[in-house]
Amino acid sequence: MTRMAATRDGYGQALLDLADNEKVVVLEADLGKSTKSLHFRKSYPDRTISCGIGEQNMLLVGAGMAASGYIPFASTFAIFTERAFEQMRNGIARPNLAVHLCGSHGGTHTGTDGSSAQSIEDLAVFRTLPNVVVMHPCDDVSTRVLTMQLPALGKPSYMRTARNKTPVLYDGRENEIQIGKGITLKEGSDVAIVACGVLVSESLKAAEALAEQGINATVVDMHTLKPIDGALIDTIVARCGALVTAEDHNVIGGLGSAVAEHLVANNFAPLEMVGVPDRFGESGQADEMLEVMQISAHYIALAAKKAISRK
Amino acid sequence: MAKSISELEEIARKCRVEIVKMVHRAQAGHPGGSLSEIDLLAALYATRMRVRPDEPRWQDRDRFILSKGHASPGMYSILAEMGFISHEDLKSYRVLGGVCQGHVDMKWCPGVDFSAGSLGMGLSFGMGCATAARLDESERRAFVMIGDGEMQEGSVWEAAMAAAHHELGNLKVILDRNRIQNDDFCEVQMRMFDIPAKWKAFGWNVKEIDGHNMTEIMEGLDFLEAPENCNGPSILIAHTIKGAGISYMENNPSFHGAAPNDEQFHQAMVELGEVDA
Numbered sequence: 001m002t003r004m005a006a007t008r009d010g011y012g013q014a015l016l017d018l019a020d021n022e023k024v025v026v027l028e029a030d031l032g033k034s035t036k037s038l039h040f041r042k043s044y045p046d047r048t049i050s051c052g053i054g055e056q057n058m059l060l061v062g063a064g065m066a067a068s069g070y071i072p073f074a075s076t077f078a079i080f081t082e083r084a085f086e087q088m089r090n091g092i093a094r095p096n097l098a099v100h101l102c103g104s105h106g107g108t109h110t111g112t113d114g115s116s117a118q119s120i121e122d123l124a125v126f127r128t129l130p131n132v133v134v135m136h137p138c139d140d141v142s143t144r145v146l147t148m149q150l151p152a153l154g155k156p157s158y159m160r161t162a163r164n165k166t167p168v169l170y171d172g173r174e175n176e177i178q179i180g181k182g183i184t185l186k187e188g189s190d191v192a193i194v195a196c197g198v199l200v201s202e203s204l205k206a207a208e209a210l211a212e213q214g215i216n217a218t219v220v221d222m223h224t225l226k227p228i229d230g231a232l233i234d235t236i237v238a239r240c241g242a243l244v245t246a247e248d249h250n251v252i253g254g255l256g257s258a259v260a261e262h263l264v265a266n267n268f269a270p271l272e273m274v275g276v277p278d279r280f281g282e283s284g285q286a287d288e289m290l291e292v293m294q295i296s297a298h299y300i301a302l303a304a305k306k307a308i309s310r311k
Numbered sequence: 312m313a314k315s316i317s318e319l320e321e322i323a324r325k326c327r328v329e330i331v332k333m334v335h336r337a338q339a340g341h342p343g344g345s346l347s348e349i350d351l352l353a354a355l356y357a358t359r360m361r362v363r364p365d366e367p368r369w370q371d372r373d374r375f376i377l378s379k380g381h382a383s384p385g386m387y388s389i390l391a392e393m394g395f396i397s398h399e400d401l402k403s404y405r406v407l408g409g410v411c412q413g414h415v416d417m418k419w420c421p422g423v424d425f426s427a428g429s430l431g432m433g434l435s436f437g438m439g440c441a442t443a444a445r446l447d448e449s450e451r452r453a454f455v456m457i458g459d460g461e462m463q464e465g466s467v468w469e470a471a472m473a474a475a476h477h478e479l480g481n482l483k484v485i486l487d488r489n490r491i492q493n494d495d496f497c498e499v500q501m502r503m504f505d506i507p508a509k510w511k512a513f514g515w516n517v518k519e520i521d522g523h524n525m526t527e528i529m530e531g532l533d534f535l536e537a538p539e540n541c542n543g544p545s546i547l548i549a550h551t552i553k554g555a556g557i558s559y560m561e562n563n564p565s566f567h568g569a570a571p572n573d574e575q576f577h578q579a580m581v582e583l584g585e586v587d588a
Binding site: 051052054059060064067068072094096 | 370374416417418424425426428429431432435436437438439440441442443444446447453465466469470472473476477
């Protein structure tokens with residue numbers, strides 16, 4: 001039986017694991033119970049700064065602490081990180097201060113809260129900021145490992161986590177996970193599916209369905225969107241000759257765009273982009289949202305066949 | 312650190328000369344807010360700031376955050392006076408590759424602790440510096456200068472609330488209350504009503520002074536440093552005149568962000584006692 005877990009729990013665990021580093025501090029905006037920074041708060045209240053429901057202030061308190069030698073981890077819902085975009089831009093990215101921002105509850109998979117809470121543009125907006133590393137891991141293990149690598153990064157980051165549980169892929173495989181390096185989960189030569197976040201497991205399901213039809217797909221977990229792993233893209237283009245991207249994010253500006261930017265500049269191949277079709281979400285269960293947004297395994301498999309037909 | 316009132320006034324006068332020269336040379340920039348803040352900056356840097364100009368990144372230095380980062384000529388002039396940068400560096404104001412970027416920038420200029428230029432950000436950053444100092448059990452303080460127009464940014468009040476909640480006695484704000492913002496007088500653009508009452512209501516220690524009277528400024532800085540006012544954050548509301556010291560700039564919204572022409576420049580140098588009429 002596959003273990004199920006939410007990526008936000010991996011984030012919460014990582015903060016605890018990082019606590020031995022006395023420079024690590026946690027900043028909250030009244031959503032610690034949701035983003036899972038609450039575990040750190042309980043154990044290390046002196047190093048947890050409550051910023052109330054004030055995301056703009058939170059990010060720049062983080063900047064001031066980073067400039068003073070601390071390693072701040074700030075979290076809120078992905079959607080609310082966006083209201084502090086200019087703080088991230090001018091106060092963090094521009095002076096290259098290593099504040100690590102985590103946006104939980106990203107994507108339409110967040111579910112029944114509806115469209116106001118379903119960030120579908122966070123990866124796109126933070127990807128445009130110089131100096132900022134952008135990640136969207138797919139399970140609690142990789143979220144924990146990537147988060148624990150952040151203090152050594154020395155530059156700001158944005159990581160999206162998800163509210164709901166998804167299959168755990170990396171139990172016992174912690175050593176394979178590294179910021180900036182995509183992970184090949186399955187090798188096939190007909191088409192390559194490049195996915196992030198909750199759609200990685202959907203992509204594996206799509207690959208199984210394709211295999212039953214005699215189509216062998218490569219599946220890549222591209223947990224880091226920026227910097228994008230161009231070498232891996234080149235490798236799968238050479239092997240497969242056709243690509244699909246899959247993300248629970250607007251089809252504009254996220255993983256699909258990052259892969260497309262690399263392809264057109266380096267190594268052209270047909271690309272089909274599975275993502276939220278430039279529309280806002282609505283209330284629904286996580287699995288229902290994947291169908292409504294046309295980003296479930298079924299749609300990924302359809303896109304794979306279309307990409308192959310364009311070779 | 313001991314300086315007489317007349318010595319401080321002379322430092323401020325020299326800074327005013329440099330401010331006008333910088334803006335005139337660049338034919339761009341923000342003289343009005345630089346001239347309104349400069350008496351405060353001169354007194355703060357010359358008598359209070361625990362800094363090492365030859366070691367600008369010294370970890371235990373007091374931090375100074377110019378949140379109204381467009382008023383950079385004022386800050387550059389006092390940094391040059393203190394020896395963080397040279398007077399030659401002042402010629403790089405707004406010039407490609409220059410340490411004196413248009414708005415103060417910590418990546419470009421020694422002695423600058425925060426990359427400002429977007430209003431409503433410096434107080435939050437100062438709160439972060441003050442929080443870090445507390446965790447470090449350091450005596451260092453965070454001084455933040457904000458503008459009055461800037462208080463229209465909602466993020467200022469997020470920070471004001473949070474700093475009081477956390478009882479950050481090492482956070483000291485100076486408000487340059489010059490009554491003019493980019494487009495017009497504050498009273499026209501957005502009335503702010505009882506400003507001291509607002510800060511008091513947010514839990515701050517508050518004192519008002521004349522921001523061009525050096526004796527009052529020193530009393531105001533004493534207030535910020537007084538042990539009885541270190542139970543929480545404090546703000547010094549300094550009533551100032553935009554463009555102070557140059558007659559045609561004073562209280563003139565046109566000189567928020569405009570440079571003097573050659574004739575006006577000459578007149579300014581005369582008024583500042585640099586040249587004969």
